[in-house]
Each structure stands twice: as structure tokens, then as C-alpha cells.
Amino acid sequence: MSYIPDEITLTNYLYGELSEDESNKVEEYLKQNPAMAAEIKGLSSTREIMSAYDDKEVIPPLDLSNKPKNSNVSDVRKRMSRIMAIAASVSLLLVVGYFTDFKLSYNDQGLFIGFKKQTEIPQGVTLDQIESLLDAALDKNLAVQNQNLVEVKTEMQSDYQSLFMNQEKTFETKLEQRMNFDKQELDRYTKDLQEKNAILVNDYFSTAGLEQQTYVKNLLIDFTGYLEEQRVQDRDFYLNRLIDLKLSSDLKQQETEQMLTSIIKSVNNISTEETTQNF
Amino acid sequence: MYAETMLDIAMNHSDSLINQAKNGDNRAKNKLVNLWYKRIYNFAYKYFSDHDEAMDVTQKTFIAFHEKIWQLKEVAGFKAWLYKIASNHCHEVTRQQDRSHQHFSTQKAEDVHREATAIFFNPDRKYQRSELNGILQEALNTLNEEQRTVVIMKEYEGLKFKEIAEVLELPENTVKSRLYYGLTHLKKVLVARNITTEILQS
Numbered sequence: 101m102s103y104i105p106d107e108i109t110l111t112n113y114l115y116g117e118l119s120e121d122e123s124n125k126v127e128e129y130l131k132q133n134p135a136m137a138a139e140i141k142g143l144s145s146t147r148e149i150m151s152a153y154d155d156k157e158v159i160p161p162l163d164l165s166n167k168p169k170n171s172n173v174s175d176v177r178k179r180m181s182r183i184m185a186i187a188a189s190v191s192l193l194l195v196v197g198y199f200t201d202f203k204l205s206y207n208d209q210g211l212f213i214g215f216k217k218q219t220e221i222p223q224g225v226t227l228d229q230i231e232s233l234l235d236a237a238l239d240k241n242l243a244v245q246n247q248n249l250v251e252v253k254t255e256m257q258s259d260y261q262s263l264f265m266n267q268e269k270t271f272e273t274k275l276e277q278r279m280n281f282d283k284q285e286l287d288r289y290t291k292d293l294q295e296k297n298a299i300l301v302n303d304y305f306s307t308a309g310l311e312q313q314t315y316v317k318n319l320l321i322d323f324t325g326y327l328e329e330q331r332v333q334d335r336d337f338y339l340n341r342l343i344d345l346k347l348s349s350d351l352k353q354q355e356t357e358q359m360l361t362s363i364i365k366s367v368n369n370i371s372t373e374e375t376t377q378n379f
Numbered sequence: 380m381y382a383e384t385m386l387d388i389a390m391n392h393s394d395s396l397i398n399q400a401k402n403g404d405n406r407a408k409n410k411l412v413n414l415w416y417k418r419i420y421n422f423a424y425k426y427f428s429d430h431d432e433a434m435d436v437t438q439k440t441f442i443a444f445h446e447k448i449w450q451l452k453e454v455a456g457f458k459a460w461l462y463k464i465a466s467n468h469c470h471e472v473t474r475q476q477d478r479s480h481q482h483f484s485t486q487k488a489e490d491v492h493r494e495a496t497a498i499f500f501n502p503d504r505k506y507q508r509s510e511l512n513g514i515l516q517e518a519l520n521t522l523n524e525e526q527r528t529v530v531i532m533k534e535y536e537g538l539k540f541k542e543i544a545e546v547l548e549l550p551e552n553t554v555k556s557r558l559y560y561g562l563t564h565l566k567k568v569l570v571a572r573n574i575t576t577e578i579l580q581s
Contacts, residue, residue, distance in 0.1 A: 107555070107556055107559040107560070108552050108555045108556055108559070110559060111555040111556070111558055111559045112555065114559075114562075115533075115540075117540075139563075142566045142570075143559075143562045143563065143566055145566075145575070145576050146562050146565050146566040146569060147534065147562065148576055148579070149515070149569055149574055149575075149576060149579060150515055150518070150519075150530075150534055150565060151534065152511060152515065152579050153425075153511075153512055153515040153516065153519075153535070154508065154512055155417065155421045155535075156420070156421055156424055156430075157417070158416065158417055158420040158421075158434075158437075160412060160413045160416035160417070161412065161416070161441075
């Protein structure tokens with residue numbers, strides 16, 4: 101046979117991706133080449149063994165869908181880039197400041213930034229003003245935070261309600277389906293039970309009728325036998341009684357005969373004596 | 380070989396999610412991450428046989444997914460596209476950490492080999508599933524990178540030959556050839572370890 105499949109054909113055969121004709125050709129080739137057939141069988145077993153390797157469980161990251169819509173990974177990166185840019189600018193300013201005699205100082209009067217010699221700067225803003233400015237800024241920030249919280253809460257409530265309603269609806273539908281199913285199941289069960297019961301009763305009666313018939317038949321046979329037996333016993337009884345009667349009659353007759361004989365003898369004796377006396 | 384679960388069905392029927400994700404819907408993106416996270420992690424784990432490196436590649440893959448999903452041309456090509464990202468990260472990590480990974484793999488392979496040898500000397504012994512997993516991972520580790528990638532994609536991730544060819548940017552026949560020689564090599568390793576289908580059934 102000149103046909104020799106290459107490894108690509110054999111791979112296709114192994115994964116069932118050959119047409120019927122091609123597959124038949126490969127099978128014919130394998131029949132005539134037991135070594136290659138064993139090789140292919142071994143590869144198939146190898147696949148089976150390797151498939152026993154279980155997946156490892158891993159927890160996916162948390163669902164981030166409730167986060168604000170503009171917060172994604174690229175935004176985080178952009179913010180990081182901005183912070184880095186600001187830091188680089190400040191560093192540049194410090195280097196430039198060093199070469200231009202940049203001055204930075206802090207005392208009771210506040211923070212001072214400047215070039216060359218430090219001069220007296222009139223105190224512009226009082227501590228109270230700074231405090232009130234800070235308070236105002238904090239209040240504003242707090243208000244914004246509160247507003248954000250309210251928005252998030254509203255969104256969560258809306259999501260929750262929608263989810264709850266969907267789940268309730270699904271539950272009702274499933275319950276209804278289940279109840280319908282249960283009713284159908286119960287009807288089917290009852291019908292099945294009735295049919296089985298009917299068969300059982302029918303079987304019982306047919307079996308009972310047969311048994312009863314056999315019993316009566318046996319009873320009749322037994323009764324006939326009993327009557328026959330009784331008749332034989334009665335016959336024997338009467339026969340015995342007749343025999344007894346006959347025996348008794350014979351005895352009586354014998355006794356009577358003996359008595360008559362005795363009387364006759366007595367009478368004869370008397371008559372003889374009388375005759376003798378007369379003579 | 381590859382049994383389809385409910386999760387697989389969800390993964391293979393998520394066209395609308397992919398479309399929404401392409402349009403920037405973060406919720407759809409997160410759902411896709413949840414659907415595919417385990418598969419990509421297991422692909423990387425079988426590639427490296429190391430949890431940390433697998434987690435690293437998985438995270439990088441999904442960061443890239445978040446940033447580049449809008450570039451996906453066809454929804455049908457999502458699976459191949461995602462595995463391509465993961466596969467590229469695997470190659471990148473292999474290149475970067477070649478020496479340390481080599482050391483780690485050798486170390487790990489020695490441990491697993493010790494377990495396998497114990498079974499070899501006592502072939503009737505029934506062993507735990509985790510031990511078998513270790514032996515099969517060791518067998519995978521003996522493949523070269525190219526064959527290992529193809530075997531994992533075909534046998535464990537259920538990719539079609541066409542998809543693997545697309546991921547690796549190779550002709551389909553090359554993929555089939557690599558798979559054939561990869562399986563042949565695995566067969567020899569398993570025979571040497573006395574691992575048979577009968578042992579699996581016991």
C-alpha cells in the first residue's frame with residue numbers, strides 16, 4: 101500500500117476532523133500497520149490521561165460595576181501620570197530655584213517663598229480668616245461628598261429594587277410553573293394509581309374465582325367421597341347388626357329348644373311316674 | 380475530552396456582552412472578566428506551573444483587555460484575541476524571567492518527579508488526585524514552550540485549530556504538527572512513569 105498519512109492527517113484523525121473517505125483510508129492503513137495503530141491508540145490514551153488534570157480554582161476580582169462610570173484602569177494611569185508630571189515640575193522648580201537663590205522660609209507670620217534676600221512682607225491674612233477659609237473649603241468638600249453619597253445610595257437603591265422585582269417575578273413564574281407541574285404530576289400519579297388498582301382488583305378477583313372454583317370442586321369431590329364412605333360404614337354397621345341379630349335369634353331359638361326339651365322331659369317324667377303309681 | 384459546562388456555555392454565548400464592553404460599558408467588561416478569569420488563570424498556570432506568575436499574567440491580560448477591547452474587530456474573534464494577549468504575556472514573562480524561572484521549574488520538577496518515582500516503584504498504589512495533577516503538570520513541563528502552548532490551548536482550553544493558528548500567528552498545519560509531536564512526547568513521559576488509563580479508572 102503506497103498511502104502513508106503524515107502527522108497532520110494523523111492529528112486530524114485523532115481529533116475526528118477527517119472526512120469519512122479520508123478516515124476510512126487512515127483506518128485501512130492502520131489495519132495494515134499494527135505498530136502505527138498502537139501509536140495512535142497510545143496518543144488517544146495520552147489525551148485521556150492528560151484530561152484528568154483538574155483546573156485550579158481562582159477567585160476573580162470583585163465586581164466593580166458600582167464604581168463611577170468614568171473610573172477605569174486607563175483613568176487611574178492618567179491620574180498617576182499627572183501626579184508624576186506635577187512632581188517633576190516641582191523638582192524642576194527647586195533646581196531652578198537653587199540656581200536663582202530661591203528662598204523658602206516659615207515662621208510665625210507664615211510661609212515665605214521668594215528669590216534673593218528675604219524682605220518683610222506685610223501680614224495680609226489673619227489666622228481667623230485662614231480658619232474660616234479652611235472651614236468653608238471643608239464644608240464645600242463635605243457637601244460634595246454628601247451629594248456623591250446620596251447619588252450612590254439612590255443608584256444602589258434603584259439597582260436593588262430592580263433586582264428584587266426581577267427576582268420576585270422570576271420566583272413567581274417558577275413557583276407557578278412548579279405548581280402546574282405538581283398538579284399535572286399529581287393527576288398523572290392518581291391516574292396511574294387507579295389503573296394499577298384496577299389491574300390489581302381484576303387480578304385478585306380472577307385469581308380468587310379460580311381458587312374458589314377449585315375449592316368447591318375439591319369440596320364436592322370430598323363430599324362425594326364422604327357420602328360413599330358413610331354409606332359403606334352404614335352398610336357394614338347394618339350388616340353387623342343383622343349378623344348380631346341372627347346370632348341372637350339363633351341363641352334364643354337354641355335356648356327355647358333346650359327349654360322345650362327340658363319341659364318335654366319333665367312332662368314325660370311326670371307322666372311316667374303317674375303311670376307307675378297307677379299300676 | 381472537553382466537557383461543556385454552564386460557564387462554558389455562558390462564555391461562548393456572550394456576544395452582546397462583548398459588544399457592550401467594546402462600547403465602554405464597565406459592567407459588561409467586569410462580567411467578561413468574571414467569565415474568563417478562571418480560564419486565563421488556568422492557561423497561565425499550566426504554562427508556568429506557578430501560581431504567582433499565573434496571577435501576574437492573568438492580571439496583565441485583563442488590564443490589557445480593559446484598555447484595548449475597543450480595538451477588537453470581530454466579536455467572534457474575542458476568544459482568540461484574549462488568548463493571544465495571555466499568550467504574549469506568557470512569552471514576555473518567560474523571556475524576562477528566563478533564568479529564575481528555569482531554576483524554579485527545575486526545583487519544582489524535581490519535587491514532582493520524586494512523587495512520580497514513588498508511584499513508579501509501587502504501581503498498584505492508589506494515589507490522590509493532587510498527586511496525579513502534579514505528575515501531569517510535570518509531564519507538561521517537559522514539553523518545549525511551543526508544544527506546551529499548543530497542547531494547553533487544544534486539550535485544556537478547547538480552542539479550535541484555526542483559533543490556535545490565529546493566536547500564535549502560524550499556519551494551521553504547523554499547529555497540528557506541534558500538537559502531534561507534543562502528544563507523542565507526553566506519551567513517552569507517561570509510559571516511563573507507568574501512568575496508564577487503568578490507573579485513572581482505579
